[in-house]
Structures are given as structure tokens and as C-alpha cells.
Amino acid sequence: MLAQRDAVTNALEDAVSDFGRHLRAERDVSPHTLRAYLGDLKDLIGYAADIGVTEPAGLDVSLLRAWLARQHALGRSRATLARRTAAVRAFTRHLHRGGQLSDDPGLLLGTPKRQRDLPDVLTRDEAARLLDTMDTQGPLGLRDLAVLEMLYATGVRVSELCGFDIDDLDTGRGTVRVLGKGGRERTVPVGEPAARAVQDWLRAGRPALATDGSGPALFLGARGGRLHPTTARRIVHARISEVGEVPDLSPHGLRHSAATHLLEGGADLRSVQEILGHASLQTTQLYTHVSAERLKQVHRQAHPRGAQSD
Template sequence: MLDEVLPEFTTFLKAERDVSEHTLRAYLGDLRDLSRYGTTVGLSGPAELDVHVLRAWLARQYAMGLSRATLARRTAAARTFTRWLYRRGVLPSDPGPLLGTPKRTRDLPTVLAQDDADRLLDEMDATGPIGLRDLAILEVLYGTGMRVSELCGLDVDDIDTARNTVRVFGKGGKERTVPLGEPALRALGDWMRAGRPSVVTEASGPALFLGVRGGRLHATSARRIVHTRIAEVGEMPDLAPHGLRHSAATHLLEGGADLRSVQEILGHASLQTTQLYTHVSVERLKQVHRQAHPRGAAD
């Protein structure tokens, strides 16, 4: 039902909205599902979309047991799409604002204890070029709290050793400068001096982190590296790179950093997103209180 307009809508998302590849894939998948649903109920094209069809589609997703987060994203995809259709004159009015948004439940993220983070980085096997690379990856992820996509997009010139900072390009191409601690700088220096030259090729370009064949490291490979290295050290939660980002934010707040500073470091567009980590810190404090205080445990 939507095959004729989806390519143009894809161009709009890329060129005007500058959405990430992850968001692009998700939105297009959502709209293909809407297209299939529209076909089953007899719609012949996007001009026949209205609020009743969209609500019925979302209700069907709910009945299938989709999570609140997925329903919220599909609602957002439908709203973006119908607004675009309305502005192009395909729809006489925009039904998107009439859709309710499912309230997302925000589960507290799993984070490493500070002792576990230290143990992970101190006990990792960092021998050989790949070991040096992997240590630098984990030091940078935990030390800066950057996203894995941001890490894989780093170029050599993004590291400013004179100022102890790294230039990061986040969502929507927004640039920010993030401090680098001494352990991360030291690991990066070892990788650049004794690791990267061993795997670099003519096709490597300016990429900071490289795969075993010399190409820019892919996010999938970076996630596998984090899982593998955590498993090798053992006796700690299995985290993805985003878990190291959660850990960095939580430990910053536990160390006394203010919310605005953490927001800038993480590259959050909204302070509300950063506030999630205050709840993590409070839960950690409550756990410590229950374990350590003579009247902390419940009867």
C-alpha cells in the first residue's frame, strides 16, 4: 500500500530529519508493517489513512503483546509519516496528533559497580595489537560514556592529547567535546603506537579503531568485543557497550557531578533522559544502606 511513497519518505528522513541509521531502519520497518495491515483491511493507498485505521493498527500491535517502547516508537513513526503526507497534500488533515502515546516504562539500567569497572579494565588481557585495541575501546567507552556508534565513528584527529579531550559526533551530527581521563589517554596512546600500525591498511583512512582486516571497526564488532572481554574477566554482569555508558553516567553522579555536566558529557538532548541515572544512584545508596546500616535491613 505504501510502496510508492516509502522511497521518497526515506529520502526525507535522511536529508531533512538527519535521523540515525538505527532510527531509519526502525521507522521503515514500522511503516512496512502498517502497509501490510492497510492492505489486509482493504486500503489502496496512503490517502486513505485516517485516525481510525492507525488506532486499529496500534491496537493490533498491543494485542500481539508488543512492548510499550515498541508501541511508542511505532506511534512516533506513524506521526512523522502522516505529518509528511499532510504537508505534501496527500492527506486533507493530519491524524497523527490524535494518536495517544503509550507511556513508556523506564527500567533502571544494569550498571557495573565501581570496583567491577576497575577490575575489568585492570585485569583485561591487553597483549598484542588486538588486546591493545580492545583495552582502548573499553577505556574510552567507560571513560567518556559515549555511544558505540560514536566510538566507531571516531577518527585519529578527533583525539586532542594536548587538551585531554575527544571530539564526538552524536545523534543528528551534533558535535561535543568530552574530557578523556589518564587511563583512556594511556590506552589510546598504546594502541596508536604499538597496535594500530600492525593492522592499518591503505583502506583504513582516518578511522581510529580498526577491525582485524584494517577497515573501520563496526558497531556489531565493538559490541562483541565488550561482551567477550567482560566474560573473560568473569564474575560481573554481562553488559553491552550501552551498559558501560550507563555505568559511566551513574559513577559520575555518585562522584558528585551535577546533572547538567553529565548531560553535556553524554550528549543527551533532554535533561529528563539524564535524570534516569539519579534513580540508579539512589537505588545504589539504598542498597548500601540496607547492607551496612544496623537498622537498614527490613524486619
């Protein structure tokens, strides 16, 4: 039985390794997605080995459904189940196209509905209080203000912000060049307060931290290297904690806030989609629900019969 399990594991591991090479070379998926998919498939081939499946061709719909049912029984979240279903579908499609499966069983799998919780966001007043009262003394103070201003002004992801080079910011046009997911490039407007904060950082903050190894990075860590996303997250949490009565948010919370305030201010969905770098308009539509929920809260609090409204 042990020899049989080793054969199964090796056969499926070869197929998964080939799929990983395909994802890297042809689909240009992010490192995070690649790790998640390969981790999901490693769990799948372990399950297949336990029930004696010996070849990739043994991955039929019954086995796949049984594996997903086991994930559900183990308490996996709907988001995890949806991702694992997507990983399996992509894998079986690859096997089918490569001739290792006569039919594609992934087509018969249902998609678990992901729970879309409304993200926490700042109000306009909270955002203003956060950015207008920040202590900006010293190089790190100037950097922190520029980081938060840019996150809120542009709605970029924290990884995108940390990837900025000095030349990406065009102060004359009031824009910044953003390299997003999948290597997609977009141009995002930058408001005057954010542009001014970055200029102050470049003039009086960055030179104090820069070293020979700083390169063209726009934002630097305390030792002069390119700012790391983990450090940027700590900055956001620390700075928000200094402001009273403001919910603790991550950089992604500032991205949510930017999107919500754009829509509340009258921006159309397509424009917000372009600013945020969403591949699908469906992702951007989440923020319409955020705005609607905020309006409902205001109505309940302000209207004489608002408590009965839905």
C-alpha cells in the same frame, strides 16, 4: 479485490516512499531510525489494504487506533508500540502538511508509556578490576584495553567510538571530538588512564595492524580496517568474561556505568547530558534513578533498619 488491494498498496507505498525521502533529506534521521519507521509504516499500509482503504486520506484515527490495538494484541512491547505511534504521527503530520490529509489524525493518538528498566552497571570496584587486570599482550591486547578505557572514560556510543579518527583525540587538552547522532559534534573529556592506553595502542599496537587501507581510523580490526561496532561488542563481552564476578555488559553497559559514576561523583545533569550527547535532558534523568536505586540497595544492606526502608 486483488486489483483494489494492489491500487491501495501502490498509493500508500508512494506516500511512504516520499516520506522516506523527507526523513533522509530534511530530518537527517539515523539509518536505524529510518529502517524502523519505514518498516512500521509498511505494516500499517498492509493492514490498511486488508480493510480496503484506497488512499492515504483514508488513514483516519479509527483505522490508526485499530492498527495499534492489533499490535498490542500481537504482543508487541511497549517500546515497539511507542516507536510505531511515533512513526505514524510523523507520517500523518507529513501527509497533512503536504495536503494529502485535511486533518492530522496522529494528533489524537495517545502515547504508550515506555517501560524504562534500570540498566545494569558496574560498580566502581568492578570497573577498576576489569580495566586494571586486563591482559594487554600483543597489538590486540593494547587495542582492547584502549577500547574499554575509552568507552568507560567518555561514555560514548560504540558507533561513535568506531568512528574516531586519530586526529579526533587531543592529548594536550585531554579531550576527544565525537560525531554523534544527527551529525551533532561534541567535545568530551578523556581521563589520563584512557589517554595513556590510547597512546600505548598508537605507539606499539596500531602500527602492527595498519595497512594501506586503514586510513585515519583510530581503532583497527585484526585485518587493518576500521573497527566495526559488532567487533567492538565482542571485545567487550570477551574481556568482561575474563574477569570473575563481574556482570556481563555490552558497550552500552559501559556507557551506563560511566553516566552513573559521574552522577554519583557529584556531576550535574546538564554536564552529563553534554558528555553523553543526549538531545533531551529527560533521557539523562534516567541515570538519577539508577543512582538512587544503588543508594537504596546500600542502605538496605548497611543500615540496621534498612530492610524496612523504601
